[in-house]
Amino acid sequence: MDDAELRRRKDLCALTVDRIDRATPSSRPTPRLRFVAEQKSHGRFDHRLNEVKVAVAGVLDDPALTDGMIEAVVAHEMGHWADPESATSIRRSVIVTFSCAGLGVLGAIGIAVGTNVVNNGTLMLMFLAIVVGFGCSLALSPIMQWKDEYFADRFAAEATSADTVISLMRHFQAQETRSLAIEHPSRARRIRRIEVDALTESAPPTAY
Structure with a gap:
């Protein structure tokens, strides 16, 4: 892809941010747009910096992505910007998951102190306590964060179109060699939610 086309696509991202910012009431100021080599x-969307990041590799330099699909990438991140509950959800998720992991470690320490004996059985119990703590933190993470992703998907579908977002999801789904991090639902699950929302004409809540 030549530099002129890459520049045009970057300008398209900037116009999308500006369009959504003007059309969406939000307590946050206009986010900064930054292009990164890879993401x-x-x-x-970085809540702390109020910054939307878009990858050049795999997004802007991918000729298979239409202008609409690039707009959908930006619109999804702007959905996180517009979501009034997203920052709170992230803080809540961090508190809950780290608390579970911490309780596992404390449980292991409690076993060591309570038995006052270090042997294979004690070490096994300590290990299990830590595993249970971290397991609970991983199990709770999707419950705490998935709704933010669904909100952003619905927001992107409203800002572009459901068909465009689904096409984007399927494009990325075909390229994936492994699943995204656990805080993201699978592409297939997200596509189903968008399809259901489109059928029921469900719009995302207004963000104030």
Whole structure:
């Protein structure tokens, strides 16, 4: 892809951010747009910096992505920007997951102190306590964070179209060699949710 086309696509991203910002009431100021060489999830919204990141590799330099699909990438991240509950959800998720992991470690320490004996049986119990703690943190993470992804998907579908977002998801799904991090639902699950929302004409909640 030549530099002129890459520049045009970057300008398209900037216009999409501006369009959504003007059309969406939000307590946050206009986010900064930054292009990064590579991003595991193709795009990301950083709440702390109020910044939308879009990957060049795999997004802007991919000729298979239409203008609409590129807009959908940006619109999804703007969905996180517009979601009034997203920052709270992230903080809640961090507190809950780290608390579970911490309880596992404390349980292991409690076993060691309570038995006052270090042998294979004690070490096994300590190991199991840690595994249970971290297992609970991993199990709770999707419950705490998946709704944010669904909100952003619905927001992107409203800002572009459901068909465009689904096409984008299927494109990325075909390229994936492994699943995204556990805090993201699978592409297949997200596609089904978008299809259901489209059938029921469900719109995302207004973000204030």
